[in-house]
Amino acid sequence: MEARRSIFRWKSTLVAIAIIGGTFTLARFAFGIGAIANVNNAYPWGWWVGFGVLSFIAFGGCGFTLALLVEIFGQHRYAPMVRPAITMGLLLYLGYVVILMIELGRPWMGWIIFFSWQPTSALFEVAWCATLYTTVLIIEFGSVAANHYRWRRSARILGMVYLPAVVVGVSLSHLHQSSLGTLLTIVPLKVDSRWWSEVLPATFLTSSYMAGLSLVTIEHVLATHYLRLKPRVDLLGGLARFQIGLIVIFLTLRIGSLVYEGATDAALRFDWLSFLLWTEIIVGFLVPLALFSIPDVRQNKWALFASSCLLAGGILLTRLNTAVFGMRVKHWESYQPAIGEYATTFGVLATLVLIYGFAVRRLPIHREEPLDEDPAPGIAPHAAKAAV
Amino acid sequence: MAKSSNARMGTFAVFGVAVLVNLVLSIFLLDQVRRTRQEVSDLSRELASKQDVAMLRPLRVNEILERRCTRCHTDQRFAKLTGMGRPEILETIQRMREHPGSNIPSSEVREIQAALLVFRCIACHGEGVLSQIVLMPPEDRVRFLRDKVRMPDSGFRTDQVGELLRAFETLVDRPKN
Numbered sequence: 001m002e003a004r005r006s007i008f009r010w011k012s013t014l015v016a017i018a019i020i021g022g023t024f025t026l027a028r029f030a031f032g033i034g035a036i037a038n039v040n041n042a043y044p045w046g047w048w049v050g051f052g053v054l055s056f057i058a059f060g061g062c063g064f065t066l067a068l069l070v071e072i073f074g075q076h077r078y079a080p081m082v083r084p085a086i087t088m089g090l091l092l093y094l095g096y097v098v099i100l101m102i103e104l105g106r107p108w109m110g111w112i113i114f115f116s117w118q119p120t121s122a123l124f125e126v127a128w129c130a131t132l133y134t135t136v137l138i139i140e141f142g143s144v145a146a147n148h149y150r151w152r153r154s155a156r157i158l159g160m161v162y163l164p165a166v167v168v169g170v171s172l173s174h175l176h177q178s179s180l181g182t183l184l185t186i187v188p189l190k191v192d193s194r195w196w197s198e199v200l201p202a203t204f205l206t207s208s209y210m211a212g213l214s215l216v217t218i219e220h221v222l223a224t225h226y227l228r229l230k231p232r233v234d235l236l237g238g239l240a241r242f243q244i245g246l247i248v249i250f251l252t253l254r255i256g257s258l259v260y261e262g263a264t265d266a267a268l269r270f271d272w273l274s275f276l277l278w279t280e281i282i283v284g285f286l287v288p289l290a291l292f293s294i295p296d297v298r299q300n301k302w303a304l305f306a307s308s309c310l311l312a313g314g315i316l317l318t319r320l321n322t323a324v325f326g327m328r329v330k331h332w333e334s335y336q337p338a339i340g341e342y343a344t345t346f347g348v349l350a351t352l353v354l355i356y357g358f359a360v361r362r363l364p365i366h367r368e369e370p371l372d373e374d375p376a377p378g379i380a381p382h383a384a385k386a387a388v
Numbered sequence: 389m390a391k392s393s394n395a396r397m398g399t400f401a402v403f404g405v406a407v408l409v410n411l412v413l414s415i416f417l418l419d420q421v422r423r424t425r426q427e428v429s430d431l432s433r434e435l436a437s438k439q440d441v442a443m444l445r446p447l448r449v450n451e452i453l454e455r456r457c458t459r460c461h462t463d464q465r466f467a468k469l470t471g472m473g474r475p476e477i478l479e480t481i482q483r484m485r486e487h488p489g490s491n492i493p494s495s496e497v498r499e500i501q502a503a504l505l506v507f508r509c510i511a512c513h514g515e516g517v518l519s520q521i522v523l524m525p526p527e528d529r530v531r532f533l534r535d536k537v538r539m540p541d542s543g544f545r546t547d548q549v550g551e552l553l554r555a556f557e558t559l560v561d562r563p564k565n
Contacts, residue, residue, distance in 0.1 A: 251412075255412055259419045264423075268416060282409055289404075290400070290405045294404075330455070
């Protein structure tokens with residue numbers, strides 16, 4: 001009963017946030033970008049790109065990371081986590097498209113990207129790969145829906161193309177996740193020396209793996225808690241082991257590039273950007289690394305949840321630092337995200353969470369065993385069915 | 389039992405983070421030491437040239453124009469100012485100030501006028517070269533500018549030496565942002 005009340009409270013809050021975001025979106029299309037945003041010539045990549053695009057794509061990497069782990073590397077014990085990961089990946093990619101369309105303001109002109117052939121442009125590659133990958137995610141998610149609703153013909157076709165789609169999806173993801181870093185590598189004079197490096201494509205790719213695994217852990221803990229299912233702590237512990245390796249690789253690249261690019265003096269300066277850098281490195285990466293390395297933490301779902309939240313925060317801060325806070329502009333230029341920018345991104349995020357909650361209750365996305373013999377009706381029907 | 393497990397986890401985490409932070413700081417400090425040694429060994433015999441000293445107080449002509457003018461006008465528009473004296477330039481700036489959104493405070497009119505006048509010099513000499521005028525004694529400065537203005541295609545009339553001198557003094561004396 002308490003769980004249902006808590007879910008209702010969360011749902012009401014999310015609906016309110018989504019409505020506010022929707023109102024600001026309407027205002028953007030009615031009165032123009034200047035009415036709701038503070039982005040300017042000095043900061044064309046503001047909150048929308050830093051949070052809405054770069055971070056949504058990073059966290060949307062959960063789909064390809066789990067597909068890579070299970071279908072390509074053959075770690076089939078993680079198979080129960082693939083469906084939630086693909087669903088979240090699909091929703092985050094759709095969310096990124098929506099935010100991009102809100103920012104650009106002309107969604108009806110989106111098709112132009114397919115006819116503006118610019119194969120040497122990193123942005124062109126990102127646009128193509130992200131679009132194709134979203135299609136792949138729809139195919140992967142479609143096979144779940146088709147099997148559940150017994151659309152036999154569609155299920156058969158989707159089943160046939162599922163594995164090739166996974167391979168294509170993983171390849172496309174590697175391309176565009178690293179190309180997001182390339183986008184910033186080609187503007188060395190625009191990005192602060194503390195974040196610019198030649199290995200940005202590699203750090204962006206590594207951080208997308210970490211973001212994906214963090215999101216899968218956070219989702220699994222919350223979903224099993226609210227749906228009253230048995231959490232797979234053994235699998236979460238396994239993912240934490242992968243995270244240790246990934247954080248070590250990421251930090252080696254990050255610290256190594258700071259030393260190689262000669263940015264250590266800037267990193268040791270007492271200013272706002274160095275504060276952000278050290279917050280990112282210590283709170284966002286070193287603390288999770290230390291926590292994941294402790295065996296007791298790897299066997300405790302809430303400790304794993306907290307560590308993953310810290311790591312997710314670290315990745316989010318890295319992306320914002322690289323694309324927004326670390327932008328080098330003339331000293332009189334300034335940028336403070338407007339309420340409209342926050343409202344639209346959080347509105348989209350709230351809508352995604354609501355859709356995800358709906359999908360989890362309607363489709364067999366989570367197939368863990370229920371915690372109790374008699375789970376609360378309506379909360380986890382698939383889990384109940386599985387138990388029977 | 390759970391409490392002692394949590395305490396153990398906390399101790400491990402704090403110790404682990406301290407070790408890792410120490411490792412990162414050690415790497416950075418070693419790099420700093422290496423770089424400092426490199427920089428000391430790379431020091432030239434002549435520690436600072438005239439230009440280096442001059443650049444301690446740059447004229448910042450481009451910065452003034454970029455901040456107040458080039459958002460709306462291209463550099464080519466400034467070419468039209470060639471031949472204009474101080475009063476005409478001041479009149480142009482006053483006209484620009486009346487445009488809505490131009491955002492030019494009255495306190496900056498003098499330095500914008502000075503920057504526009506000196507901008508003509510930048511066509512041939514870099515801002516760094518012009519900054520060396522700061523180092524000259526006043527009488528040398530006048531003589532230098534007079535010689536330069538007399539040169540063919542200088543873009544100035546001979547009676548504009550005074551204006552040019554005042555423009556340089558305005559730019560040299562302006563407070564540092």
